[in-house]
Amino acid sequence: MSVDMRTYLAHVELANPITTAAGCAASGAELSQFFDLARLGAVVTRSITMAPRAGRPTPRMAETPSGMLNAVGLQGPGVEVFLERELPRLVDRGARAVVSVAGGSVAEYAALARRLSDAPGVAAVEVNLSCPNVEDLGRVFARDPAASAEVISSVRATMRYDVPVIAKLAPDVADIVAVARACVDGGADALAMINTPLGMSIDVDSMRPSLAAGTGGLSGPAIRPLAVRCLWQVHAAMPGVPIVGMGGVMTGRDALEMILAGACVVSVGTALFHDPYACLRILRELEDLLKERGFERLADAVGLAHRPPGAGPRHRIDLEESSL
Structure with missing residues (x-):
């Protein structure tokens, strides 16, 4: 007996629920040397910015118990090169492309959405809200429900109606359900969680921070319980909203745990x-x-973990019609 592994991101059908996580496979060129990218549910690109970015100084990565810290700084070629070179390569390989975007202002997010709106092959847009708002003293969008909603609303208003907008949430907030609800109210078709929480390590030999930037995003198995908690809370509050789960997924059992908590799609990052x-x-x-x-x-x-013991399976219509 085979299992029907199809799932849905809003109205977009994916052949299976496994995708890459933004920033962990660039735009798929490296992974395509090992297997056919069309075998994945989707490839989530690194976060694309309007202008090219060199990223932060090295060292950018450091191992930690059960994980790693990174402070790459959204290094990338900018949206024009992405549209000219990277996106067409993904489309030519038959991959479903979920394009992650990052900006320093609401206007920049809207401008990115405008450039992507007419681009062929964009299956969905993932809005990376873990960016500092340069117009608000560098406060991170993802930590403020109102600021997050404003970004999502600007992207949703600019993107083609048939391209789902996914809000990517950070865990280090006072109330992740409040941020999630604000994003959905702002027009998000789906949610992705969790982005990396902020962490730090110090090299006791050099007696200096392990990363040149000091702090960085923590990923790997160490954050999986945090991700599962966030998934659980948001799915309990908004069971009809599609959720992409991520954070320390290393095995099929990890993926199943996130699905039982409420994710219909699971992204793999550090394991890659x-x-x-x-x-x-x-x-x-x-x-x-x-x-x-x-x-x-x-x-x-x-x-399923939310349902009473012995309860029957949920109906498939829950996922297919959640965005209608």
Whole structure:
């Protein structure tokens, strides 16, 4: 018996729920040397900015127990080069492209959406809200419900109606449900969580911070319980909103945990740095786990941990019609 692994990001159907996480596979060129990118549910690009960015000084990465810190600084070629070179390569390989965008102002996010709106092959746009707002003393958008909603509203108003807008949320906030609700009210078709929480380590030999920037984003298995908690809370509050879960997914069991908490799509990030085949392996393990537990469809497992023991599977219509 095979399991129907199809899932939905708003109205967009994906062949399976496993995608790359933004920033962990650039725009897919490196991974395409190892396998056919069309085998993934989608490829989420690194966060694209309007202008090219050199990123932060080195060292940018440091290992930590059960994870890693990074402060790359959104290094990238800018939206024009992305549209000219990187996006067409993804489309030519048959991959579904979810384009992550990042900006320093509401106007910059809107400008990015405007450039992407007419680009062929964009399956969805993921709005990286973990960026400092240069017009508000550098306060991070993701930590303020109103600021997050304003960004999402500007992107949603600019993008084509048939391209879902996904709000990517940060965990280090007072109330992630409040931010999530504000984003949905602002027009988000789906939510992604979690972005990396802020962390730091100090090299006791050099007696200096391990990263040149001092602090950086923490990823890897260490943050998975934090991600599951955020997923659980947001799905409980808004069960009809599609959620992309991420944060320390290393195995199929990790992916299933996020799905049971409420995710209908799962992104793989840090695991790719030591295993380029991680996405395919996790997909295979996830399907085997679902089969062992008697599931005929992935959709029946989404959010199942919220249901009373012995309750029947959720109806597939919950996922297909959640954005209608």
